[in-house]
Amino acid sequence: xxxxASIQSLWLLLAAALHVATCLAADGSELTxxxxxxxxxxxxxxxxxxAKAYAARDLAVEECxxxxxxxLFVVSTDARSWVDVRRNDRTWSTxxxxxxxxxxxxxxxxxxxxxxxxxxxxLNQYGRPRAxxxxxxxxxxxxxxxxxxxxxxxxxxxxxxxxxxxxxxARSNEEAxxxxxxxxxxxxxxxxxxxxxx
Numbered sequence: 001x002x003x004x005a006s007i008q009s010l011w012l013l014l015a016a017a018l019h020v021a022t023c024l025a026a027d028g029s030e031l032t033x034x035x036x037x038x039x040x041x042x043x044x045x046x047x048x049x050x051a052k053a054y055a056a057r058d059l060a061v062e063e064c065x066x067x068x069x070x071x072l073f074v075v076s077t078d079a080r081s082w083v084d085v086r087r088n089d090r091t092w093s094t095x096x097x098x099x100x101x102x103x104x105x106x107x108x109x110x111x112x113x114x115x116x117x118x119x120x121x122x123l124n125q126y127g128r129p130r131a132x133x134x135x136x137x138x139x140x141x142x143x144x145x146x147x148x149x150x151x152x153x154x155x156x157x158x159x160x161x162x163x164x165x166x167x168x169x170a171r172s173n174e175e176a177x178x179x180x181x182x183x184x185x186x187x188x189x190x191x192x193x194x195x196x197x198x
Contacts, residue, residue, distance in 0.1 A: 092164035108138030131180030
């Protein structure tokens with residue numbers, strides 16, 4: 001019961017922050033940022049229907065706060081995790097990009113978003129999400145096999161009414177925001193929809 005009250009408080013704070021961001025951006029200025037938690041303490045079990053769809057693929061899932069009309073899920077299996085973004089009845093998955101892409105695999109092993117504390121949403125002047133930025137952490141293979149180093153990159157996801165796009169990886173917050181703030185018409189790679197046929 002305490003966890004439910006805590007999650008409800010987070011949702012209320014998110015609504016207030018979204019209202020403030022909308023007011024700040026109402027003058028037509030550049031995009032603004034809204035931060036939502038990605039940590040286990042800020043996320044909760046999703047509805048049974050959503051949990052069942054992921055469990056059918058042997059995946060664990062947590063739902064994290066997200067600005068309307070989106071829902072954000074942290075999905076995991078073994079030592080890897082990624083985010084899925086849902087709008088209405090469509091869910092776009094970053095699994096292929098995070099877990100299997102050659103660009104990410106060249107950086108290291110065991111990609112994870114679960115170690116990140118927050119997600120950054122880039123909002124337009126009307127307070128609508130145009131992009132999502134999440135931090136990936138990987139274990140780089142050690143040069144001398146004595147200790148592993150952590151590698152960090154920011155995954156930038158463009159958002160439009162009918163698609164979620166992989167806009168690329170960035171090394172810094174500034175670079176990630178530059179990728180996120182590009183025109184929504186520039187979508188180099190559309191993320192796949194989960195589950196297939198959705």
